[in-house]
Amino acid sequence: MVTFTVNGKNHTFNGDPEMPLLWYLRDVAGMTGTKFGCGQALCGACTVHVDGTALRSCQVLLGDIGGQAVITIEGLSADGMHPVQKAWRDLNVAQCGYCQSGQIMQAAALLKDTPSPSDGDIDSAMSGNICRCGTYPRIRAAIKRASGRA
Amino acid sequence: MTAFPPLTNVSRRAVLFGVATGVLVLTTRLSPPAHAQEKKYGGDAMAGGLKDDPRVFLSIADDGTVVLLCNRAEMGQGIRTSWGMVVADELEADLARVKVVQSKGDQALYGNQNTDGSRSMRHHFEPLRRIAAAARQMLEQEAAARWSVPVVEIKSENHGVVHGASGRRLDFGALAKGAAARPVPARETLALKGQSQFRYIGKDGIPLIDNDGFVTGKAVYGIDARVDGMAYAVIARPPVYGGKVKSFDAQETLKVPGVLKVVPIDAPAIPSTFQPLGGVAVVAENTFAAIKGRSRLVIEWDDGPNASYDSVQYRKSMEAAAGKPGKVVRNNGDVDAALAGAARRIEASYYLPHLAQAPMEPPTATARVTSEGCEVWCSVQNPEAIRTDLARRFKMPLDRIVVNALLLGGGFGRKSKPDFASEAAILSHAMGGRPVKLTFTREDDLQHSFFHTASVERVEAGLDAAGKPVAWLHRTVAPTILALFAPDPKHEAPFELAMGAVDMPFAIANVRVENPEAAAHTRVGWFRSVSNIPHAFAVQSFVAELAAALGRDPKDYLLELIGPDRLIDATSMSDAWLYGEDPKRYPFDTGRLRRVTEKAAGEAGWGRKLPEGRGLGIAAHRSFVSYAAVVVEAAVNARGVLTIPRVDIAFDCGGVVNPDRVRSQLEGAVVQGISLAMLGEISFKNGRVEQKNFDGYELTRIDASPAEIRTHLVDTTAFDKPLGGVGEPGVPPVAPALANAIFAACGKRIRSLPIRDQLRKA
Ligand code: FES
Ligand code: FES
Numbered sequence: 001m002v003t004f005t006v007n008g009k010n011h012t013f014n015g016d017p018e019m020p021l022l023w024y025l026r027d028v029a030g031m032t033g034t035k036f037g038c039g040q041a042l043c044g045a046c047t048v049h050v051d052g053t054a055l056r057s058c059q060v061l062l063g064d065i066g067g068q069a070v071i072t073i074e075g076l077s078a079d080g081m082h083p084v085q086k087a088w089r090d091l092n093v094a095q096c097g098y099c100q101s102g103q104i105m106q107a108a109a110l111l112k113d114t115p116s117p118s119d120g121d122i123d124s125a126m127s128g129n130i131c132r133c134g135t136y137p138r139i140r141a142a143i144k145r146a147s148g149r150a
Numbered sequence: 151m152t153a154f155p156p157l158t159n160v161s162r163r164a165v166l167f168g169v170a171t172g173v174l175v176l177t178t179r180l181s182p183p184a185h186a187q188e189k190k191y192g193g194d195a196m197a198g199g200l201k202d203d204p205r206v207f208l209s210i211a212d213d214g215t216v217v218l219l220c221n222r223a224e225m226g227q228g229i230r231t232s233w234g235m236v237v238a239d240e241l242e243a244d245l246a247r248v249k250v251v252q253s254k255g256d257q258a259l260y261g262n263q264n265t266d267g268s269r270s271m272r273h274h275f276e277p278l279r280r281i282a283a284a285a286r287q288m289l290e291q292e293a294a295a296r297w298s299v300p301v302v303e304i305k306s307e308n309h310g311v312v313h314g315a316s317g318r319r320l321d322f323g324a325l326a327k328g329a330a331a332r333p334v335p336a337r338e339t340l341a342l343k344g345q346s347q348f349r350y351i352g353k354d355g356i357p358l359i360d361n362d363g364f365v366t367g368k369a370v371y372g373i374d375a376r377v378d379g380m381a382y383a384v385i386a387r388p389p390v391y392g393g394k395v396k397s398f399d400a401q402e403t404l405k406v407p408g409v410l411k412v413v414p415i416d417a418p419a420i421p422s423t424f425q426p427l428g429g430v431a432v433v434a435e436n437t438f439a440a441i442k443g444r445s446r447l448v449i450e451w452d453d454g455p456n457a458s459y460d461s462v463q464y465r466k467s468m469e470a471a472a473g474k475p476g477k478v479v480r481n482n483g484d485v486d487a488a489l490a491g492a493a494r495r496i497e498a499s500y501y502l503p504h505l506a507q508a509p510m511e512p513p514t515a516t517a518r519v520t521s522e523g524c525e526v527w528c529s530v531q532n533p534e535a536i537r538t539d540l541a542r543r544f545k546m547p548l549d550r551i552v553v554n555a556l557l558l559g560g561g562f563g564r565k566s567k568p569d570f571a572s573e574a575a576i577l578s579h580a581m582g583g584r585p586v587k588l589t590f591t592r593e594d595d596l597q598h599s600f601f602h603t604a605s606v607e608r609v610e611a612g613l614d615a616a617g618k619p620v621a622w623l624h625r626t627v628a629p630t631i632l633a634l635f636a637p638d639p640k641h642e643a644p645f646e647l648a649m650g651a652v653d654m655p656f657a658i659a660n661v662r663v664e665n666p667e668a669a670a671h672t673r674v675g676w677f678r679s680v681s682n683i684p685h686a687f688a689v690q691s692f693v694a695e696l697a698a699a700l701g702r703d704p705k706d707y708l709l710e711l712i713g714p715d716r717l718i719d720a721t722s723m724s725d726a727w728l729y730g731e732d733p734k735r736y737p738f739d740t741g742r743l744r745r746v747t748e749k750a751a752g753e754a755g756w757g758r759k760l761p762e763g764r765g766l767g768i769a770a771h772r773s774f775v776s777y778a779a780v781v782v783e784a785a786v787n788a789r790g791v792l793t794i795p796r797v798d799i800a801f802d803c804g805g806v807v808n809p810d811r812v813r814s815q816l817e818g819a820v821v822q823g824i825s826l827a828m829l830g831e832i833s834f835k836n837g838r839v840e841q842k843n844f845d846g847y848e849l850t851r852i853d854a855s856p857a858e859i860r861t862h863l864v865d866t867t868a869f870d871k872p873l874g875g876v877g878e879p880g881v882p883p884v885a886p887a888l889a890n891a892i893f894a895a896c897g898k899r900i901r902s903l904p905i906r907d908q909l910r911k912a
Contacts (some may be wrong), residue, residue: 010612016407018437027436032374033367035559038592039441039450045510073367092810093355095818096226097364098510098559098691099373123853130844132510133226133271133561134821135814146536 002066006031007075022046024062033073033101037130038136044129047102056128069098073101076108086109087146095133100137103129107143116147124140154303191732193262193273201261202277204334208237212490214309214323216243219253222274223323223531223556224360225509225565226818227812227877232271232357233278233644233807235350238405240343242306243322245350250359252568255533255553263555264532266566266676267729268774268875271807283340292329293320295747345869348432352866354809360557361376371557372529373514373589380585381410381517382437383577383791387429387598388521390837392420392454398430399645402446402702413580415573420455421634422673424567426533427598437589450506450796453837455573459671461604461833465501468606468627468668472499476625476666480652480724482662485612488621493613497883498695500609500688501902504832505602506847511559512595517574517881518585529558531566539568540575562822563676567600597839600675601832603628603646607688612660617700619711621660626651628684631668640667642681648727649773650685653720657713657736663724672834676821679878682773683885687903690769690886694893703749704890705768712770715741729775734777735872742802743770746779746864749800753862754781763787764795766892769886774875776803777864780820780883782856784891785908792892794856796823797884801861803876805869815879820859823884826849828905 003012006029013024022039025031025048037045039058039063046057049071057070074084084107087093094100103126110117110125122143131139193200199208200634218237224230230250240246250300253260262273286306293311294301297318299564304313310321351354362371364773388394394417417428430447434440481808489495515528524540533553540551541756558565562610574588579910590598605628612621630646632639640664642651652663677683697707720728728736763786770779783796797820806812829848835839841847887902 013574016439016442019436023436023438024877027438031367032370032376033562035371035372035511036437036589038844040293040845042591043510043592076366079227080362080366088365089357089361092361093813094226094353094361094364095228096224096356096510096558096560097360097369098363098557101367104365119740119857126849128852129852130849132562132822132849133507134818134850134855136821136826136852137817137859138814139852145465 002062004068004070007069007072013062017061019047019068020058021048021060021065021070022057023061025057026052031072031074035098035101037099044106045099045102047105047129049105049109051144054106073105076105082108082144083146084111087142090145091138091142093142094137099129099131103139104129106145107139110143111147116149117143153860164280173424181297187256191575192730193269193277195663195730196262196273197263198257198262200273204281204288205330206259208285209402210292210322210326211476212326214239214247214321216248216322217248219260220246220250220388221253221260221263221560222270223529223555223561225250225265225561226910227270228808229270231356232808232811233274234359235356236275236278237282238347238703239350240279241286242308244309247309247357252555255537256556257534263534264566266531266772267878268879272775272873272875275807278883279342280337280340282783283342283672284335287335287340288329288332289322289325292325293465295777295906296328297689302779308896311535312691316348320672322654345867351807352805354453356808369557371511371559372527373511373559375516375527375556375587377516377518377527377585380587381433381435381581382440383431383433383586383588384591384594385429385431385447385573385588386444387427388417388446388451388598390456390459392450392456394428394452394454395430396450396452398450399448400430403432403443404447406439406443409437409443410434411581411605412576415576421637421852422746424539424569426569426573426576429798433577433586434580441591442502444483444789451681457837459837460834461503464604465489468604470623471627472606472608473665474666474674475864476664478662479647479665479678480661480663485621485623485660485662486675487608488660489612489623490598492614492620493615495610496696496699496811497608498614500607500684500691500757502605502684503689503830503903504604504672505830506599506832507562507564507598507828508847508849509558509562509564511558512590512592513585514589515562515571515574516585517571517578519544520531520583523552523554526571526575527552527554527556529565530571531558531561531567532568536564536571539572539739540879541910543572543575544579548599564599564680564850565674592843593741595842596832596841600673602677602683603630603681605684607684609692611672611690611696613691613696617702619656619658619696621646621655621665622654622658623662624630624651624654624688625664625666626685627666627668629668629670629674631674631676633674637670640669645727647679648725649681650771651681653725653738654689655718655721655740655743655772656711658711663906679773679881682771682882684805684824685772686769686882687886690771690883691889692766692855694890695899699891705747705756708768709744709747710832712740712744712747716809729875738772741773742777746770746777746783746800749862749864750779750781750798753800754783754798755862756781761893765891765896767890769883769885769890771883774878776876778879778883779885782884782887782891784888784895784910786892786896787909790911792828792905792909794888795855796858796860798860798862799880800864801880802863803874803879805870805873806866809863809866812876814860815876817859818883820881823881824856827885827888827903828854
């Protein structure tokens with residue numbers, strides 16, 4: 001049995017310790033804001049914060065997260081007004097929106113570590129997150145806006 | 151997250167509320183089209199046609215909240231926001247008080263819902279305005295009756311009706327019930343607003359109505375559907391198209407905790423239309439258990455007739471076909487004589503591989519099938535295709551098939567096919583009516599797509615002594631989408647040929663387009679902008695090659711080929727399709743192509759001095775009855791590493807309803823065009839797709855995305871012209887503009903996509 005928190009709430013799990021956090025969140029806990037895109041750490045759609053670090057939840061196994069604190073897009077802010085979420089709204093970043101939970105979680109982690117990222121910082125921090133719709137120009141602009149750079 | 155309500159009363163066709171309460175739903179048009187006997191075009195020619203009954207699409211609650219039913223799929227084009235803008239404008243409603251709700255699938259009730267072909271605004275702008283104008287007039291008539299004043303003294307503004315003389319005002323909410331009981335005005339009596347009075351149409355920066363859901367994770371996509379008691383499934387499908395299961399052993403699978411059942415599914419007959427491919431399904435208590443269970447299956451496949459499909463060999467056979475004459479699909483003048491008499495002949499061949507749409511949300515559907523009926527929750531471009539498939543499959547009347555259309559995490563053509571919903575339904579049926587969510591993993595998506603065609607395009611021109619083309623011979627060789635439906639067709643369909651091959655507008659006296667044979671060995675389907683991609687790549691690369699051979703400026707030479715402004719009738723180019731539109735309303739307007747070309751060049755600073763290793767390339771293309779031109783700035787360093795400092799795209803789709811979403815579609819088109827040019831390839835070996843996931847099938851990431859993408863909308867207020875498409879036409883000119891820019895930057899001509907490491911120096 002493993003115990004951890006998701007967005008501040010306690011969760012316990014008894015099943016297959018090889019189950020990735022992604023599928024626990026989506027199928028077991030019913031929290032579908034975290035998205036499936038590749039299952040192989042190749043797209044970033046499933047990004048969550050585990051103990052403050054942005055990780056691909058498709059690669060985090062439940063057997064390994066005892067005692068850790070998971071934050072998902074649903075818990076990034078109480079009111080949906082984290083500066084990154086606000087900038088995403090202001091610039092209408094999303095097209096289909098499917099990749100954006102992962103993009104936002106990745107961007108929030110970037111800004112926590114690097115409050116004023118350079119263009120190069122942004123590209124390298126965000127390069128693990130694919131957007132098939134091609135919202136990259138607005139993602140860059142929104143991160144700058146959230147950082148106060150633009 | 152709330153579960154979806156259980157299946158109840160499936161025979162109820164639609165929930166009516168507000169204005170519509172107690173009013174019978176009309177499923178017929180308001181008035182018959184003026185000339186019902188004439189050939190139909192546009193939305194009227196689509197299955198189910200266009201509907202414009204306000205009582206079907208609009209309701210107004212007592213508190214004034216306007217609810218608009220959107221019958222088109224939202225897949226990133228922002229259609230729900232743009233529809234809300236049109237209706238709020240024409241209704242004189244406050245957009246903040248308009249809610250957009252997704253309609254279920256019901257073509258008889260809502261008209262055509264097949265969201266592809268860049269049609270959702272192009273076809274629905276006018277019906278939407280009629281819907282809103284009719285509702286506005288009903289509200290005004292109700293107010294006039296209540297106040298006993300002539301309706302001409304009344305007008306609507308700011309979500310209410312006012313009588314200027316007496317200063318009286320009633321909110322729409324107060325009038326809704328009475329207005330709903332009034333007859334719907336006939337179409338001829340509708341007074342649409344003048345363009346100068348638009349308040350939302352054409353306004354920039356309107357927030358997306360789905361923004362909240364997008365940024366908080368609350369938006370519900372097809373893959374997010376949750377139905378009480380559902381099980382989860384994945385399927386091992388035949389790795390070769392046309393193959394089937396010879397035998398399988400599920401012993402180890404059934405030992406995996408959470409696995410519930412293993413279900414073999416029959417392979418379809420070939421051609422398979424949109425049918426599932428068959429295989430062995432694993433149903434489990436969660437997706438992970440299903441995936442793990444599937445990995446333990448031991449399956450022996452019978453690979454069938456496409457077992458030797460090999461992209462390298464196939465390319466050679468297409469190149470051989472392109473070297474010989476083929477079926478003539480357009481012929482003007484005498485190309486052979488003109489070529490024979492030409493001062494100079496130049497030719498080039500281009501190759502473009504298969505692609506997969508790879509929407510970020512892979513195909514996924516949840517279904518519940520009982521003796522009562524079928525209910526499906528999924529992201530789908532064409533819900534009616536699911537309904538007709540399930541009605542036939544389970545021998546149920548259409549009204550027992552309910553399709554709940556959820557948000558699409560991208561579509562790009564993949565989700566206009568119902569195969570994944572059929573699979574979910576087959577599995578729910580096999581589970582005795584337990585709801586089943588069927589998920590494609592990314593590996594499944596890339597192996598079992600309906601792939602963009604592969605092609606060889608050979609173009610030859612004869613030039614006179616002054617370098618002006620006197621003959622144009624284009625041979626296009628590509629397996630056709632028709633192979634989904636007919637046994638072994640060898641020629642492109644009229645709609646494929648009319649995507650940039652036959653509808654080549656250049657002012658050249660002798661033109662012949664030929665289509666040599668090519669057989670399909672996999673499922674070929676629609677990919678955003680479809681055959682325009684190979685055709686535009688060939689034509690627009692070739693123009694730059696001619697310019698280079700002549701030492702001419704490529705932009706000037708392109709403009710010279712476009713020639714004097716003129717309106718070309720589609721039929722004169724043997725274009726029998728024209729995106730389903732009326733040739734009279736949509737002539738090929740070369741002046742518009744010229745203007746976007748000049749605009750892109752001007753904005754990009756064409757001719758500006760660039761440092762060593764940098765170059766500009768240009769391309770222009772009409773598709774989906776819109777005009778687009780792109781200038782790419784490419785930088786190729788000494789090691790042959792390509793970067794893209796900037797892209798300028800100029801676009802003319804006629805009147806622009808939602809500038810922000812048109813720009814975002816163009817930004818996305820540029821990135822997708824760059825992605826397919828630089829990286830995109832699905833290849834086959836032994837009949838199997840070689841790419842497994844995003845490591846093999848690479849997509850452009852943010853760090854390789856152009857540093858700057860600048861969008862330039864041309865003639866945005868031209869609402870006097872019929873609207874053009876938006877979602878697709880930005881894509882085709884991107885790849886050739888990039889190839890032309892690379893040539894300008896480093897002298898290397900790209901004739902084969904993807905570019906990948908063709909520029910690399912050791
Ligand atoms: S689903 Fe985890 S990185 Fe793609
Ligand atoms: S917005 Fe569609 S994948 Fe990013």
